[in-house]
Amino acid sequence: MPIKIIQLKTLQDNYAYLLVEKSSKQVAVIDPGSAKPVLKTLAAENLTLTHILLTHHHYDHSGGIGELKKHCPKAEVVIHKDDADRLPVTADRRIQEGEIIDFGPTSIQVLHLPCHTRGHVAFLVEKSLFTGDTLFTAGCGKFFEGTATEMHKNLKRLKTLPEATKIYCGHEYTEENLKHAHQADPTNLTISERLQKARRRQAEGNPLVPATLALELASNPFLRLDDVTLQQQLKTTNELDTLIALYRIYYRETPSF
Numbered sequence: 001m002p003i004k005i006i007q008l009k010t011l012q013d014n015y016a017y018l019l020v021e022k023s024s025k026q027v028a029v030i031d032p033g034s035a036k037p038v039l040k041t042l043a044a045e046n047l048t049l050t051h052i053l054l055t056h057h058h059y060d061h062s063g064g065i066g067e068l069k070k071h072c073p074k075a076e077v078v079i080h081k082d083d084a085d086r087l088p089v090t091a092d093r094r095i096q097e098g099e100i101i102d103f104g105p106t107s108i109q110v111l112h113l114p115c116h117t118r119g120h121v122a123f124l125v126e127k128s129l130f131t132g133d134t135l136f137t138a139g140c141g142k143f144f145e146g147t148a149t150e151m152h153k154n155l156k157r158l159k160t161l162p163e164a165t166k167i168y169c170g171h172e173y174t175e176e177n178l179k180h181a182h183q184a185d186p187t188n189l190t191i192s193e194r195l196q197k198a199r200r201r202q203a204e205g206n207p208l209v210p211a212t213l214a215l216e217l218a219s220n221p222f223l224r225l226d227d228v229t230l231q232q233q234l235k236t237t238n239e240l241d242t243l244i245a246l247y248r249i250y251y252r253e254t255p256s257f
């Protein structure tokens with residue numbers, strides 16, 4: 001039986017995710033920015049947490065762990081070693097690149113993607129990738145603790161995953177990101193169409209996350225740095241300069257590189 005994914009809204013625009021593996025009673029939460037929606041769902045579904053997985057240490061992704069630990073003391077707090085000492089609670093397991101987390105009959109793979117924070121990771125579970133604040137739907141996270149060169153490497157790596165991979169990110173920024181994407185690449189029809197759809201869905205109160213990697217490859221400019229039309233629009237001639245130009249459009253500042 002495949003893992004069930006329950007998507008929860010937390011705080012302003014964050015997403016937390018519950019992963020449920022029924023046969024082995026393994027239950028993980030990814031990035032609980034607050035405990036309340038997680039506890040509510042655990043109670044409604046009669047579940048107990050076994051894992052608390054964090055893509056990085058930021059409070060909007062980890063603020064709920066203290067309270068979750070009180071309710072589920074056996075749940076293991078898992079975070080990359082470079083972010084572990086910046087949590088308000090003690091990490092139970094410090095992970096690094098390539099590590100595998102056992103999860104009943106399946107497993108969770110750790111991809112270290114430093115840049116947003118030093119210890120940022122993504123979790124790959126079956127065909128779902130939980131990207132935190134590294135890759136967003138139609139966008140990319142801020143380079144708080146890394147350079148454009150490092151993010152470029154991360155993005156190139158993510159592009160190699162199977163196109164059917166579903167991208168579950170840490171925030172609902174899709175519509176906002178698509179506006180920036182359209183500004184950067186106005187002749188890209190997939191972006192215009194996706195923006196129209198996003199406006200409709202957002203107005204109806206529906207989430208725009210997850211998205212398939214196939215859709216991201218067609219309409220997320222951060223995964224299209226080698227696209228000639230995009231480079232022409234941004235007056236760049238290589239991938240790194242294209243990444244920097246995009247960052248300026250999305251965040252109105254120049255990153256270090």
Ligand SMILES: [Zn+2]
Pocket residue numbers: 056058116133
């Ligand atoms: Zn963050």
Ligand SMILES: [Zn+2]
Pocket residue numbers: 058060061133170171
């Ligand atoms: Zn965040």
